[in-house]
Amino acid sequence: MQPPIALDKLQINRIKRLAEIKRRTLGFVGDTPIASQIFTILENMNILLLEYPIKSEGEKPAFSAVLMYSKESNEELIFIGLNTADYFDRQVFAVAHELYHFYTKTGSHLSRVAEEENLLAEAEANRFAAEFLLPESILEHIILNEFKDSSLKKVQIKTLLRFIARLQCTWWLPYRSLVRRLKEIDVISNQQYEQLYSINERNMDEEYGRMGRAINNEIFLKLNTATNNIGTSPKDIEVIIRNFEDNIIDEDKFINTLSLFNKNPHDYGYNIEVSDEDANEFEEFFNGEVRDER
Amino acid sequence: MNVDLTSPNPALISILRHPDQTITLDANFLIPPDRSKYTKRGFDFPLFQQVWLDPIFQAFPNLAIHETVYDELVMPSEQAYIQTIINDRPSRLIIHKDSRLTPEEQVIRNSIEAKIYPLTRYDPLLNNKDDRGEVKTLAYIAVKGLPYFAAHDSNAIQLIEKAEEWSTGLDNIQAIKMYEIIFYLCKTNTGNKKALRMLYKYQYYLTQHEQKINPEWGQFVKAMETLYL
Numbered sequence: 001m002q003p004p005i006a007l008d009k010l011q012i013n014r015i016k017r018l019a020e021i022k023r024r025t026l027g028f029v030g031d032t033p034i035a036s037q038i039f040t041i042l043e044n045m046n047i048l049l050l051e052y053p054i055k056s057e058g059e060k061p062a063f064s065a066v067l068m069y070s071k072e073s074n075e076e077l078i079f080i081g082l083n084t085a086d087y088f089d090r091q092v093f094a095v096a097h098e099l100y101h102f103y104t105k106t107g108s109h110l111s112r113v114a115e116e117e118n119l120l121a122e123a124e125a126n127r128f129a130a131e132f133l134l135p136e137s138i139l140e141h142i143i144l145n146e147f148k149d150s151s152l153k154k155v156q157i158k159t160l161l162r163f164i165a166r167l168q169c170t171w172w173l174p175y176r177s178l179v180r181r182l183k184e185i186d187v188i189s190n191q192q193y194e195q196l197y198s199i200n201e202r203n204m205d206e207e208y209g210r211m212g213r214a215i216n217n218e219i220f221l222k223l224n225t226a227t228n229n230i231g232t233s234p235k236d237i238e239v240i241i242r243n244f245e246d247n248i249i250d251e252d253k254f255i256n257t258l259s260l261f262n263k264n265p266h267d268y269g270y271n272i273e274v275s276d277e278d279a280n281e282f283e284e285f286f287n288g289e290v291r292d293e294r
Numbered sequence: 295m296n297v298d299l300t301s302p303n304p305a306l307i308s309i310l311r312h313p314d315q316t317i318t319l320d321a322n323f324l325i326p327p328d329r330s331k332y333t334k335r336g337f338d339f340p341l342f343q344q345v346w347l348d349p350i351f352q353a354f355p356n357l358a359i360h361e362t363v364y365d366e367l368v369m370p371s372e373q374a375y376i377q378t379i380i381n382d383r384p385s386r387l388i389i390h391k392d393s394r395l396t397p398e399e400q401v402i403r404n405s406i407e408a409k410i411y412p413l414t415r416y417d418p419l420l421n422n423k424d425d426r427g428e429v430k431t432l433a434y435i436a437v438k439g440l441p442y443f444a445a446h447d448s449n450a451i452q453l454i455e456k457a458e459e460w461s462t463g464l465d466n467i468q469a470i471k472m473y474e475i476i477f478y479l480c481k482t483n484t485g486n487k488k489a490l491r492m493l494y495k496y497q498y499y500l501t502q503h504e505q506k507i508n509p510e511w512g513q514f515v516k517a518m519e520t521l522y523l
Binding site (some may be wrong): 066098195247248249252253255265270271272273274275276278279283285286 | 335380496502504
C-alpha cells in the first residue's frame with residue numbers, strides 16, 4: 001500500500017476553509033449531509049452531468065470523472081463526465097473531487113482512481129471532496145459525542161467497523177476515504193488503519209458488508225453498486241426536447257440523441273410511429289413499379 | 295422535419311423564374327434518404343435516381359457541389375452516378391474547389407469557417423467527416439457570392455436562417471429545402487408525380503408527429519400554389 005501524499009497544515013487549512021465556504025454558500029450548514037444532493041448541486045451550478053459506464057481494461061484504472069469546459073460564442077459550458085461503472089459512493093466522491101478542480105483552476109481535468117494520487121493537486125482534491133462531504137469539525141464532534149473521547153485508538157475493530165458503516169450510510173463517503181480520514185485526523189492508530197484498510201469492504205457477505213446491510217440495507221447496497229447509468233440530468237434532457245420542439249433538430253436527430261441516454265420520445269409524450277396503413281403503402285411503393293398519377 | 299408555409303421563400307421565387315442559376319447542393323440531396331427505422335425499407339439508389347436525381351439534373355442545368363461533398367458519397371452507385379454526371383460533356387455538375395480561391399478569398403473563407411464550425415460537429419483540427427461537407431460548402435459559397443444552398447438537414451438550414459442571430463457570416467446565402475424542389479418538379483412536370491408525392495410523404499409526412507405538424511400532400515401543393523403561382 002502506497003502512502004498518500006501528505007498535505008501540510010497550511011494546505012489543509014486552505015482546503016477546509018474553501019470547503020466550509022462552499023458548503024455554506026450552497027446552503028449546507030452544520031451537520032447537514034450533502035450525500036445525494038451532490039447531483040442537485042451540479043444542476044444548480046449549471047454544470048452539465050453526463051453519465052456513462054466505462055469499464056476498466058486490465059490493470060489500467062478507468063477514469064472516475066472528468067471536468068470539461070467548452071466555450072461557444074460568449075457562453076461557457078461546463079460538463080462533468082462521470083464513469084458510472086464505478087461504485088456509487090466513489091461516483092459521489094469523484095463529483096466532489098471534480099468540484100475542487102472547478103473551484104480552484106480552469107482547464108479540462110481527468111481524474112483517475114489511483115495513479116494520480118501522489119500528485120499534490122489530486123491529494124488536495126481528494127481532501128476537499130472528503131471535507132466537502134463530511135467536514136472535519138463535524139466528524140470530530142460526532143466522535144466526541146458518541147465515544148466521549150476525541151481518540152478511537154482504544155476502540156476495538158468491530159466497533160470501528162460499525163461506526164464507519166453508520167457514517168457511510170449517512171454521509172455517502174466511500175469506506176476507504178473514511179478510514180483514511182480517521183487516520184488523517186489522528187483518531188486511529190497506524191495498526192488500526194492498516195487493519196481497517198486491509199478488509200474487502202465491497203464483499204457484501206463479509207463482516208463489514210453484513211454490518212452495513214444491517215444498518216441501512218437500501219442505502220448501503222446503493223453505495224456499493226456500480227450504477228452503470230447512461231444519462232444526463234432531466235434539465236439537460238429538457239434542452240434536447242426544446243431543441244426538437246423549436247425545430248433546431250429534426251425528429252430523427254431527436255430520437256438518436258435521446259437514445260444516447262437510453263431514452264425515447266415516447267417517454268416525453270411524443271409518438272414517433274408510422275401507421276400500418278402508411279407502412280404498407282411504402283412497402284407497395286418500394287416493391288412495385290412507379291406508375292405516374294398525372 | 296418542419297414544412298414552413300408561412301411566407302414565400304425568395305430563393306424559390308428566383309429559381310422558379312431562372313432555373314439556370316447555380317444551386318449548390320448538400321450531400322443529403324444526393325444520398326437516398328434512409329428512414330428504415332420507421333418503414334421496413336428505404337429508398338434504394340435506382341429508385342432514388344428515378345424519383346429524384348434524374349429529375350433535378352434535368353430541371354436545373356447548373357447544380358454544384360463542394361469537393362468535400364463528393365467524399366461523403368460512400369456507396370459505389372452514388373459515386374458512379376455523380377462521376378457520370380461530372381464526366382458528361384458539357385459537365386452537368388459544377389465542383390467547387392478550395393484551390394480555386396484567391397489568397398484573399400481563402401482568408402475570408404477561413405474566417406467564415408471559424409464562425410460556422412463551432413455550431414456543427416466538424417472540427418478543422420480533427421478534420422473529421424461529421425458535417426465537414428456542409429461547413430466547407432457554406433464557407434465556399436459565402437465567399438464566392440453564390441446565394442443558393444439546397445439541403446435537407448435542419449442544422450445546415452438553421453446556420454443560414456439564423457445567420458444574424460448566430461453570427462454565422464452566412465447572411466447572403468438563402469436556403470432551398472427539399473420540399474420546395476419537390477414542388478418545383480411537380481409543377482414543371484419534371485418527374486413522376488406519384489413518386490414525388492411519396493418522396494414528400496417519406497421525408498415530411500411519415501410519422502404521427504409529422505402528420506400533426508406538416509400538411510398532407512394535397513394541402514401542401516395547394517398552399518405552395520397560393521404562395522408561388
